[in-house]
Amino acid sequence: KQEVTQIPAALSVPEGENLVLNCSFTDSAIYNLQWFRQDPGKGLTSLLLIQSSQREQTSGRLNASLDKSSGRSTLYIAASQPGDSATYLCAPDKLSFGAGTTVTVRA
Amino acid sequence: GAVVSQHPSWVICKSGTSVKIECRSLDFQATTMFWYRQFPKQSLMLMATSNEGSKATYEQGVEKDKFLINHASLTLSTLTVTSAHPEDSSFYICSAPGQGALESTEAFFGQGTRLTVV
Numbered sequence: 413k414q415e416v417t418q419i420p421a422a423l424s425v426p427e428g429e430n431l432v433l434n435c436s437f438t439d440s441a442i443y444n445l446q447w448f449r450q451d452p453g454k455g456l457t458s459l460l461l462i463q464s465s466q467r468e469q470t471s472g473r474l475n476a477s478l479d480k481s482s483g484r485s486t487l488y489i490a491a492s493q494p495g496d497s498a499t500y501l502c503a504p505d506k507l508s509f510g511a512g513t514t515v516t517v518r519a
Numbered sequence: 520g521a522v523v524s525q526h527p528s529w530v531i532c533k534s535g536t537s538v539k540i541e542c543r544s545l546d547f548q549a550t551t552m553f554w555y556r557q558f559p560k561q562s563l564m565l566m567a568t569s570n571e572g573s574k575a576t577y578e579q580g581v582e583k584d585k586f587l588i589n590h591a592s593l594t595l596s597t598l599t600v601t602s603a604h605p606e607d608s609s610f611y612i613c614s615a616p617g618q619g620a621l622e623s624t625e626a627f628f629g630q631g632t633r634l635t636v637v
Binding site for chain 1 (some may be wrong): 525553562564605612624626627629
């Protein structure tokens, strides 16, 4: 069974700082990995999807890397803004989720 | 991206009653949909995979008679919590993969349903 760990569980930074969110998973035989954002009491918004054949994916200020062999993915958020405050979840193959990293960006 | 609409967004019901939650893919067809449950400050737990025209596949430990899933069309899946009890209170979320091979596509999520059983 796939187990997903996200570190840190929570992160608080001043506006403008870069964020690094880590995700590790135990079963490296995955097709893809997806990063999501969840606001309190809301559903999930897809941020980035990385196929197993890719090493990274970028969208605006977001960049996600994938090292499938070591079971790791990292989400980088550049020049953080208060609007980036949310919980970020990673999910290998859509079926298993980490507990998330709750980010607070202070103005 | 594709849109998945989930309804209702919140519901309060009395213990012993049943509640139906709908999940619709608005601009694409979804032969498969996923249902998750999320407890406060915890991650999503996959409950079942809903398959259009056939029976749902339930994860281990999920009671299929309690959580009835119907996927009657290519754009609608429903989850019915039968004889609800306070311990069923949770956040329920559905998702549908986009077009293409199931394994490689992006997942799109509904807005979630907050169920409170009193």
